[in-house]
Amino acid sequence: xxxxxxxxxxxxxxxxxxxxxxxxxxxxxxxxxxxxxxxxxxxxxxxxxxxxxxxxxxxxxxxxxxxxxxxxxxxxxxxxxxxxxxxxxxxxxxxxxxxxxxxxxxxxxxxxxxxxxxxxxxxxxxxxxxxxxxxxxxxxxxxxxxxxxxxxxxxxxxxxxxxxxxxxxxxxxxxxxxxxxxxxxxxxxxxxxxxxxxxxxxxxxxxxxxxxxxxxxxxxxxxxxxxxxxxxxxxxxxxxxxxxxxxx
Ligand SMILES: Cc1cc2nc3c(=O)[nH]c(=O)nc-3n(C[C@H](O)[C@H](O)[C@H](O)COP(=O)(O)OP(=O)(O)OC[C@H]3O[C@@H](n4cnc5c(N)ncnc54)[C@H](O)[C@@H]3O)c2cc1C
Numbered sequence: 001x002x003x004x005x006x007x008x009x010x011x012x013x014x015x016x017x018x019x020x021x022x023x024x025x026x027x028x029x030x031x032x033x034x035x036x037x038x039x040x041x042x043x044x045x046x047x048x049x050x051x052x053x054x055x056x057x058x059x060x061x062x063x064x065x066x067x068x069x070x071x072x073x074x075x076x077x078x079x080x081x082x083x084x085x086x087x088x089x090x091x092x093x094x095x096x097x098x099x100x101x102x103x104x105x106x107x108x109x110x111x112x113x114x115x116x117x118x119x120x121x122x123x124x125x126x127x128x129x130x131x132x133x134x135x136x137x138x139x140x141x142x143x144x145x146x147x148x149x150x151x152x153x154x155x156x157x158x159x160x161x162x163x164x165x166x167x168x169x170x171x172x173x174x175x176x177x178x179x180x181x182x183x184x185x186x187x188x189x190x191x192x193x194x195x196x197x198x199x200x201x202x203x204x205x206x207x208x209x210x211x212x213x214x215x216x217x218x219x220x221x222x223x224x225x226x227x228x229x230x231x232x233x234x235x236x237x238x239x240x241x242x243x244x245x246x247x248x
Contacts, residue, residue, distance in 0.1 A: 012049060013037070015073065015101040017093045023161045027078040027127060028090045029065060034101055039068040042138035043110035043131045043213070043241075046073070046103030050085060060085045063131035063215075063241075064104065067138045073101070076161065078127040109241045111135040111213065113142035118211050118237075121203045122150040123224045125194075125216025128243055129161045132215055140170060149174045151202050153194055153220065155181040176202040194220065199227050206232035215241040 015032040023029055044064055051057040065074040079090045093099070109131065111120065122132040129152055139146060154160050156179060166175050178198055179191050189198075204210040212233060214224045221240045228238050 010047075010102045010105065012100045012102045014098050017095050017097050017099075018072070019095060020090075020093070023076055024159050024163075026090075026159070027076055027161060029074055029076045030089060030093065032073045032075070032099070032101065034071050034073055037068070037071045037073065038104070040064050040073075040104035041107075041110040041112060042067055042134040044104035044106045045131065045241075046075070046101050046105060048075070048085070048089070049100040049102070050088065051100070058084060061105070062089075064134055065130050066134055067141055076127065076130045076133075109213065109215075109239050111138065111211070113138055113144035113146065116211065117146065119147040119204050119208055120149070121210045121212045121228075122148060123194075123199070123203070123212065123214045123216075123228075124150065124152045125220030125224075126154060126159070126243075127161070128214075128216025128220070128241070130215075131241060132213055133162055135213065136166075136170075136173060139173070145172055147172045149176070149203060151176045151178065151194075151198065153178040153180060153216070155179065157182075157184045174202075194223055194227070196227050196230065199224070200231060203228070203231070206234075209234065209237065212238045213241075214238065216243060217245060218242045219245075 013034050015034040018031045018033050020028050020030045045061050047059050048062055049057055049059040062075040065076045077086050077089045080086045124132050180193055181191055183191050212228055214221050221242050225238055225240055229235055
Protein backbone atom coordinates (compact mmCIF):
# COMPACT_ATOMS: atom_id res chain seq x y z
CA UNK A 1 0.00 0.00 0.00
CA UNK A 2 2.74 2.41 1.00
CA UNK A 3 4.45 2.16 -2.39
CA UNK A 4 1.20 2.72 -4.25
CA UNK A 5 0.50 5.69 -2.02
CA UNK A 6 3.78 7.46 -2.76
CA UNK A 7 4.37 6.66 -6.40
CA UNK A 8 1.91 5.60 -9.08
CA UNK A 9 0.22 7.67 -11.75
CA UNK A 10 -2.38 10.09 -10.54
CA UNK A 11 -5.71 9.79 -12.25
CA UNK A 12 -8.94 11.64 -11.59
CA UNK A 13 -11.53 9.43 -9.93
CA UNK A 14 -15.18 10.11 -9.31
CA UNK A 15 -15.82 10.44 -5.58
CA UNK A 16 -19.31 10.52 -4.09
CA UNK A 17 -20.16 12.15 -0.81
CA UNK A 18 -21.30 9.57 1.72
CA UNK A 19 -21.86 11.81 4.73
CA UNK A 20 -20.60 14.94 6.40
CA UNK A 21 -20.38 16.24 9.94
CA UNK A 22 -19.70 19.58 11.57
CA UNK A 23 -16.30 20.00 13.23
CA UNK A 24 -16.84 23.61 14.28
CA UNK A 25 -19.04 26.47 12.99
CA UNK A 26 -16.81 26.99 9.92
CA UNK A 27 -15.50 23.51 9.12
CA UNK A 28 -16.99 20.17 8.10
CA UNK A 29 -15.57 16.71 7.67
CA UNK A 30 -16.66 15.09 4.41
CA UNK A 31 -16.61 11.34 3.90
CA UNK A 32 -16.26 10.24 0.26
CA UNK A 33 -16.50 6.89 -1.44
CA UNK A 34 -13.78 6.61 -4.11
CA UNK A 35 -13.91 3.25 -5.92
CA UNK A 36 -10.43 1.92 -6.64
CA UNK A 37 -8.67 4.21 -4.14
CA UNK A 38 -5.03 2.99 -3.93
CA UNK A 39 -4.48 3.87 -0.26
CA UNK A 40 -2.50 6.70 1.29
CA UNK A 41 -0.16 7.71 4.09
CA UNK A 42 -0.86 10.04 7.00
CA UNK A 43 0.05 13.57 5.92
CA UNK A 44 -0.74 13.20 2.21
CA UNK A 45 -3.36 15.26 0.42
CA UNK A 46 -5.62 15.04 -2.63
CA UNK A 47 -6.65 17.42 -5.38
CA UNK A 48 -10.39 18.00 -5.60
CA UNK A 49 -11.78 19.14 -8.96
CA UNK A 50 -15.19 20.71 -9.49
CA UNK A 51 -16.64 21.12 -12.97
CA UNK A 52 -19.65 23.32 -13.74
CA UNK A 53 -22.30 22.51 -16.35
CA UNK A 54 -20.72 25.02 -18.75
CA UNK A 55 -17.42 23.14 -18.56
CA UNK A 56 -15.63 25.61 -16.22
CA UNK A 57 -13.48 23.65 -13.86
CA UNK A 58 -11.32 24.46 -10.84
CA UNK A 59 -9.36 22.46 -8.31
CA UNK A 60 -7.94 22.79 -4.78
CA UNK A 61 -5.80 20.64 -2.49
CA UNK A 62 -7.19 19.06 0.70
CA UNK A 63 -5.35 16.95 3.24
CA UNK A 64 -6.54 13.47 4.09
CA UNK A 65 -7.90 13.63 7.63
CA UNK A 66 -7.73 9.93 8.47
CA UNK A 67 -5.73 6.85 7.51
CA UNK A 68 -6.87 4.86 4.50
CA UNK A 69 -10.04 2.83 5.02
CA UNK A 70 -10.67 0.88 1.83
CA UNK A 71 -12.44 3.15 -0.65
CA UNK A 72 -13.43 5.69 2.01
CA UNK A 73 -11.66 9.05 2.36
CA UNK A 74 -12.18 11.80 4.91
CA UNK A 75 -11.41 15.45 4.23
CA UNK A 76 -12.00 18.34 6.61
CA UNK A 77 -12.68 21.62 4.87
CA UNK A 78 -12.75 25.05 6.43
CA UNK A 79 -15.18 27.45 4.84
CA UNK A 80 -13.04 30.38 3.59
CA UNK A 81 -15.22 33.51 3.33
CA UNK A 82 -15.71 34.41 -0.36
CA UNK A 83 -13.80 31.30 -1.38
CA UNK A 84 -14.62 29.69 -4.69
CA UNK A 85 -14.41 26.03 -3.69
CA UNK A 86 -14.55 25.60 0.10
CA UNK A 87 -18.09 27.00 0.62
CA UNK A 88 -19.40 24.64 -2.06
CA UNK A 89 -17.74 21.65 -0.40
CA UNK A 90 -18.97 22.55 3.09
CA UNK A 91 -22.48 23.73 2.20
CA UNK A 92 -23.34 22.80 -1.38
CA UNK A 93 -22.74 19.04 -1.46
CA UNK A 94 -25.39 16.46 -0.56
CA UNK A 95 -24.90 12.72 -0.04
CA UNK A 96 -24.49 11.02 -3.41
CA UNK A 97 -23.17 14.15 -5.14
CA UNK A 98 -19.96 13.65 -7.16
CA UNK A 99 -16.67 15.52 -7.22
CA UNK A 100 -13.42 14.38 -8.83
CA UNK A 101 -10.46 13.45 -6.65
CA UNK A 102 -6.85 12.83 -7.65
CA UNK A 103 -4.19 11.46 -5.37
CA UNK A 104 -2.72 10.69 -3.00
CA UNK A 105 -0.25 13.54 -3.42
CA UNK A 106 2.97 14.19 -1.49
CA UNK A 107 5.67 11.89 -0.18
CA UNK A 108 7.51 14.36 2.05
CA UNK A 109 5.03 15.59 4.63
CA UNK A 110 4.17 12.08 5.80
CA UNK A 111 4.52 10.11 9.00
CA UNK A 112 4.57 6.34 9.15
CA UNK A 113 4.01 4.74 12.57
CA UNK A 114 6.87 2.27 12.00
CA UNK A 115 9.34 4.86 10.67
CA UNK A 116 11.38 5.83 13.70
CA UNK A 117 11.32 5.88 17.46
CA UNK A 118 11.84 9.66 17.54
CA UNK A 119 9.18 11.63 19.40
CA UNK A 120 6.89 13.71 17.22
CA UNK A 121 5.89 17.35 17.56
CA UNK A 122 2.78 18.45 15.67
CA UNK A 123 2.18 22.20 15.37
CA UNK A 124 -1.05 23.33 13.74
CA UNK A 125 -2.66 26.64 12.94
CA UNK A 126 -6.42 26.40 12.34
CA UNK A 127 -7.31 23.85 9.66
CA UNK A 128 -3.62 22.88 9.56
CA UNK A 129 -4.64 20.27 12.12
CA UNK A 130 -6.11 18.09 9.33
CA UNK A 131 -3.01 16.15 8.13
CA UNK A 132 -1.68 16.08 11.71
CA UNK A 133 -4.92 14.45 12.86
CA UNK A 134 -4.33 11.74 10.25
CA UNK A 135 -0.94 11.13 11.94
CA UNK A 136 -2.55 10.96 15.40
CA UNK A 137 -5.16 8.53 14.09
CA UNK A 138 -2.51 6.45 12.29
CA UNK A 139 -0.57 6.20 15.55
CA UNK A 140 -3.66 5.01 17.39
CA UNK A 141 -4.64 2.49 14.69
CA UNK A 142 -1.13 1.02 14.70
CA UNK A 143 -1.04 0.99 18.54
CA UNK A 144 2.28 2.81 18.15
CA UNK A 145 3.93 4.13 21.28
CA UNK A 146 5.74 7.05 19.66
CA UNK A 147 5.36 9.98 22.06
CA UNK A 148 3.44 12.78 20.32
CA UNK A 149 2.75 16.35 21.30
CA UNK A 150 0.19 18.44 19.48
CA UNK A 151 0.12 22.23 19.78
CA UNK A 152 -2.95 23.66 18.09
CA UNK A 153 -3.47 27.39 17.64
CA UNK A 154 -7.10 28.42 17.11
CA UNK A 155 -9.00 31.68 17.47
CA UNK A 156 -11.36 30.55 20.25
CA UNK A 157 -12.42 27.30 21.90
CA UNK A 158 -15.36 27.12 19.45
CA UNK A 159 -12.89 26.91 16.56
CA UNK A 160 -11.23 23.67 17.72
CA UNK A 161 -11.41 20.59 15.49
CA UNK A 162 -12.03 16.95 16.46
CA UNK A 163 -12.72 18.20 19.97
CA UNK A 164 -14.33 15.11 21.50
CA UNK A 165 -11.80 12.75 19.97
CA UNK A 166 -8.84 14.81 21.18
CA UNK A 167 -10.37 15.24 24.62
CA UNK A 168 -10.30 11.47 25.18
CA UNK A 169 -6.98 10.56 26.82
CA UNK A 170 -4.56 8.68 24.58
CA UNK A 171 -1.43 7.39 26.30
CA UNK A 172 1.64 9.19 24.99
CA UNK A 173 -0.32 11.98 23.27
CA UNK A 174 -0.32 15.48 24.80
CA UNK A 175 -2.59 18.16 23.39
CA UNK A 176 -2.09 21.89 24.04
CA UNK A 177 -4.36 24.63 22.71
CA UNK A 178 -3.29 28.21 22.11
CA UNK A 179 -6.01 30.79 21.58
CA UNK A 180 -5.36 33.85 19.46
CA UNK A 181 -8.62 35.82 19.99
CA UNK A 182 -10.43 34.71 23.16
CA UNK A 183 -9.48 32.20 25.85
CA UNK A 184 -11.84 29.91 27.76
CA UNK A 185 -12.50 30.86 31.37
CA UNK A 186 -9.64 29.98 33.69
CA UNK A 187 -7.08 29.66 30.89
CA UNK A 188 -3.93 31.40 32.10
CA UNK A 189 -2.14 32.16 28.79
CA UNK A 190 -3.47 35.44 27.38
CA UNK A 191 -4.83 35.34 23.82
CA UNK A 192 -2.15 35.82 21.20
CA UNK A 193 -0.17 34.31 18.38
CA UNK A 194 2.40 31.54 18.73
CA UNK A 195 5.51 32.51 20.72
CA UNK A 196 8.91 31.06 21.57
CA UNK A 197 7.62 30.33 25.08
CA UNK A 198 4.70 28.29 23.67
CA UNK A 199 6.94 25.97 21.70
CA UNK A 200 9.61 25.88 24.41
CA UNK A 201 7.11 24.92 27.11
CA UNK A 202 4.80 22.61 25.20
CA UNK A 203 7.07 21.12 22.52
CA UNK A 204 9.99 18.69 22.92
CA UNK A 205 13.48 19.85 23.87
CA UNK A 206 15.69 20.00 20.77
CA UNK A 207 18.02 17.44 22.45
CA UNK A 208 15.29 14.81 22.01
CA UNK A 209 15.63 15.23 18.22
CA UNK A 210 11.88 15.10 17.55
CA UNK A 211 10.36 14.89 14.09
CA UNK A 212 8.44 18.16 13.75
CA UNK A 213 5.43 18.63 11.46
CA UNK A 214 4.08 22.16 11.08
CA UNK A 215 0.95 22.95 9.09
CA UNK A 216 -1.40 25.88 8.66
CA UNK A 217 -1.63 29.30 7.05
CA UNK A 218 1.61 30.42 5.41
CA UNK A 219 2.52 33.07 8.01
CA UNK A 220 1.87 30.70 10.91
CA UNK A 221 4.04 27.98 9.39
CA UNK A 222 6.92 30.36 8.74
CA UNK A 223 6.81 31.72 12.30
CA UNK A 224 6.63 28.25 13.86
CA UNK A 225 9.53 26.95 11.76
CA UNK A 226 11.67 29.99 12.62
CA UNK A 227 10.99 29.50 16.34
CA UNK A 228 11.86 25.80 16.18
CA UNK A 229 15.16 26.62 14.47
CA UNK A 230 15.88 29.32 17.07
CA UNK A 231 15.20 26.74 19.80
CA UNK A 232 17.91 24.53 18.29
CA UNK A 233 15.84 22.00 16.35
CA UNK A 234 17.50 20.41 13.32
CA UNK A 235 16.03 21.99 10.18
CA UNK A 236 16.12 18.58 8.47
CA UNK A 237 13.63 17.31 11.02
CA UNK A 238 11.16 20.15 10.51
CA UNK A 239 8.61 19.41 7.79
CA UNK A 240 6.14 22.07 6.78
CA UNK A 241 2.92 22.29 4.79
CA UNK A 242 1.45 25.68 3.86
CA UNK A 243 -2.29 25.91 3.28
CA UNK A 244 -2.40 29.46 1.93
CA UNK A 245 -2.79 33.05 3.10
CA UNK A 246 -2.63 33.83 6.79
CA UNK A 247 -5.93 35.65 6.91
CA UNK A 248 -6.61 38.33 9.51
C1 LIG B 1 -1.30 20.87 0.36
C2 LIG B 1 -2.54 21.63 0.81
C3 LIG B 1 -3.44 21.00 1.65
C4 LIG B 1 -4.58 21.70 2.07
N1 LIG B 1 -5.43 21.07 2.94
C5 LIG B 1 -6.53 21.74 3.38
C6 LIG B 1 -7.42 21.11 4.31
O1 LIG B 1 -7.22 19.96 4.73
N2 LIG B 1 -8.51 21.81 4.72
C7 LIG B 1 -8.75 23.08 4.27
O2 LIG B 1 -9.78 23.66 4.68
N3 LIG B 1 -7.93 23.71 3.40
C8 LIG B 1 -6.83 23.06 2.93
N4 LIG B 1 -5.99 23.67 2.03
C9 LIG B 1 -6.40 24.99 1.46
C10 LIG B 1 -7.29 24.75 0.25
O3 LIG B 1 -6.54 24.17 -0.82
C11 LIG B 1 -7.89 26.07 -0.32
O4 LIG B 1 -6.85 26.98 -0.52
C12 LIG B 1 -8.94 26.67 0.59
O5 LIG B 1 -10.02 25.75 0.78
C13 LIG B 1 -9.50 27.97 -0.04
O6 LIG B 1 -10.06 27.66 -1.29
P1 LIG B 1 -11.29 28.51 -1.84
O7 LIG B 1 -11.49 28.12 -3.27
O8 LIG B 1 -12.46 28.38 -0.93
O9 LIG B 1 -10.78 30.00 -1.72
P2 LIG B 1 -10.17 30.88 -2.93
O10 LIG B 1 -11.26 31.26 -3.88
O11 LIG B 1 -8.97 30.17 -3.48
O12 LIG B 1 -9.67 32.15 -2.11
C14 LIG B 1 -10.60 33.12 -1.61
C15 LIG B 1 -9.89 34.11 -0.70
O13 LIG B 1 -9.41 33.43 0.48
C16 LIG B 1 -7.99 33.51 0.56
N5 LIG B 1 -7.54 32.16 0.97
C17 LIG B 1 -7.24 31.13 0.15
N6 LIG B 1 -6.88 30.03 0.86
C18 LIG B 1 -6.95 30.39 2.15
C19 LIG B 1 -6.69 29.71 3.37
N7 LIG B 1 -6.25 28.43 3.41
N8 LIG B 1 -6.87 30.40 4.52
C20 LIG B 1 -7.30 31.68 4.51
N9 LIG B 1 -7.55 32.38 3.40
C21 LIG B 1 -7.38 31.75 2.22
C22 LIG B 1 -7.51 33.88 -0.82
O14 LIG B 1 -6.31 34.63 -0.77
C23 LIG B 1 -8.64 34.72 -1.34
O15 LIG B 1 -8.54 36.05 -0.83
C24 LIG B 1 -4.83 23.01 1.62
C25 LIG B 1 -3.91 23.63 0.76
C26 LIG B 1 -2.77 22.95 0.37
C27 LIG B 1 -1.79 23.65 -0.55
